[in-house]
Amino acid sequence: MTAVDTNIDMNRIPAHVAIIMDGNGRWAEKRKLPRVMGHNAGMKAMKEIVKRASVLGIKHLTVYAFSTENWKRTEEEVKGIFGLLVKYVDNELKELDENNVKVNILGDFSVIPGDALERVNTAIERTKDNDGLVFNIALNYGSRLEMIQAVREIGEKVKKGEIAPEDVDEDLISGCLMTGHLGIPDPDLLIRTSGEIRISNFLMWQIAYSEMIFTDVLWPDFTPEKFEEAIVEFQSRDRRFGGRNK
Numbered sequence: 001m002t003a004v005d006t007n008i009d010m011n012r013i014p015a016h017v018a019i020i021m022d023g024n025g026r027w028a029e030k031r032k033l034p035r036v037m038g039h040n041a042g043m044k045a046m047k048e049i050v051k052r053a054s055v056l057g058i059k060h061l062t063v064y065a066f067s068t069e070n071w072k073r074t075e076e077e078v079k080g081i082f083g084l085l086v087k088y089v090d091n092e093l094k095e096l097d098e099n100n101v102k103v104n105i106l107g108d109f110s111v112i113p114g115d116a117l118e119r120v121n122t123a124i125e126r127t128k129d130n131d132g133l134v135f136n137i138a139l140n141y142g143s144r145l146e147m148i149q150a151v152r153e154i155g156e157k158v159k160k161g162e163i164a165p166e167d168v169d170e171d172l173i174s175g176c177l178m179t180g181h182l183g184i185p186d187p188d189l190l191i192r193t194s195g196e197i198r199i200s201n202f203l204m205w206q207i208a209y210s211e212m213i214f215t216d217v218l219w220p221d222f223t224p225e226k227f228e229e230a231i232v233e234f235q236s237r238d239r240r241f242g243g244r245n246k
Contacts, residue, residue: 023194
């Protein structure tokens with residue numbers, strides 16, 4: 001592994017980095033390869049970013065692996081994506097566990113194909129007591145769905161008389177989101193690859209004050225060095241959280 005970028009201030013590492021891993025399909029098309037080969041290359045890139053995040057001391061890394069809208073893709077591509085998930089867990093779970101990484105899943109993953117569901121449950125169970133990097137995989141995840149579920153949960157609490165409507169505040173809503181249930185803090189930094197400048201229904205409540213970096217690099221080409229460049233850029237920002245400097 002190459003050395004950590006000396007421009008990084010190790011005392012100001014973001015606690016939570018979220019990534020929209022975009023551009024696998026275009027990477028494959030540029031090389032006249034099947035789209036699933038782009039996803040395979042993207043999986044390899046993800047593996048390296050997880051390693052580097054752990055080395056940097058990032059506490060939470062959240063990746064957007066499969067959205068609630070991705071079911072609209074061809075059956076072949078969807079099948080290929082979940083097949084790669086099986087491959088990833090089979091090949092990497094031992095190393096993740098040995099490196100003290102904890103795996104979480106965001107989203108309704110109960111509906112994914114059986115072999116992928118089995119691997120996901122295995123990864124969660126095997127790593128549940130680890131206290132190093134928390135690797136959150138957003139799988140069949142959509143931020144609007146997450147918010148709907150949170151509103152329903154709060155509505156049930158009001159209906160049962162556990163809380164009053166005036167008790168609803170930001171902390172309560174945050175706690176009822178999928179991230180809240182798992183104890184995941186809001187992201188400090190959101191990165192999206194491939195040149196697209198949009199959020200795509202990802203952590204929309206949680207990124208209210210996140211710094212955002214959009215890069216033209218396609219996800220399979222997003223190396224640990226590119227990741228570190230994003231951290232350096234993050235550290236150059238002045239985070240005011242709606243306030244201003246004196």
